[in-house]
Amino acid sequence: MRVVLLLVALLLSGPVSAQTVVGDAIPQSLTGEPGDAARGRAVVANRQVGLCLLCHTGPFPEERFQGNLAPSLSGAGARWSEGQLRLRVVDAGRLNPATIMPPYYRTEGLERVARAFAGKPILSAAQVEDVVAFLMTLKE
């Protein structure tokens, strides 16, 4: 078994805490606490906060106009482990450099970020955990 242990120990001086990537996953919660799935659902559905439904569809019967640029979120919790989902939300580009998925919890290596968002990740660590907790409930 090949377990790549990548210590992202760039103790990022900014607002993003360090994460330990193991293989294609971040096994540990970014906050040390489990997320809240109900709050996570609200983040995912909110087009100004999570932005997820701009590209993904999912089990949100009340939400009109969901995007079709990315896989459906339905079944995400069955396809991936919690740690795999966490890395995909934090920075999907580490797995697929060509991805269109924004890095939700990264502030380094971005070009020309608008002043209002400079130095800030798209989601806070707690929001990432809430989203991961919600995605884990999507078993089918």
Next chain:
Amino acid sequence: MRSLPAIVSAGALAVFLVTWAMAQTADPRRSGYQEMGASLRAMQDDDSANPGMLWVGEGRALWARREGAAGKACADCHAGETAMAGVAARYPAFDAATNRPIDLGQRVNRCRVEQQKAEPLAPESRELVALSAFIARQSRGQPIAPPDDPRLRPFVESGEALWRQRQGQLNLSCAQCHDDNAGGRLAGATIPQGHPTGYPIYRLEWQAVGSLKRRLRNCLVGMRAEPYAYDSAEYAALELYLMSRARGMAMEAPGVRP
């Protein structure tokens, strides 16, 4: 006399070959017009329903108005409704005075300052957009024809590099949506290929006519990137690249878009 099956199969082969040949030569480029529903297309097509024509009318009046210390109107040199036919289809063009590309609005301002001895109009001001709409309307139906000027080449290339550069908090490039995912749905909206066929456009979201720069700004804001300044070299380069990418497509100004 040939048998019926032979004629049928020869016919089927001919149909197949013609279809195949058409598929090989068909232009894969699509104007945003083709992504719109019938009612928006009808709004663009009917001058009495196209709100952009209000700006064209305003531009026509401004064209005839004497301006500046010279007391000259645009129409004094460029008279009639066809004097500027084809001009919008070949801008931005290389400006020898500044050694960089100059877009249609900047060219209008050049005339204002040098010929009319008037103050330049602010970028994206109502008057400049109206004059641009009046000029661009005269190229409707003509093919986009960027100048084949070797001095423009480095700017086209830098425009393409900007098009492919990831930007903003969302870390997206123009190309990722408008090349790689055109035709897909971003929430409720079909992503267009991003050809500048209709500018200046009446955008329902704006309830107004605006330039390609204003439209580029909207995307940059959506990507959470810092927009460029209106008169920046970046916009000129992007415009130039987009015009070269749309070479030969028909001008539709003033376009209507959602």
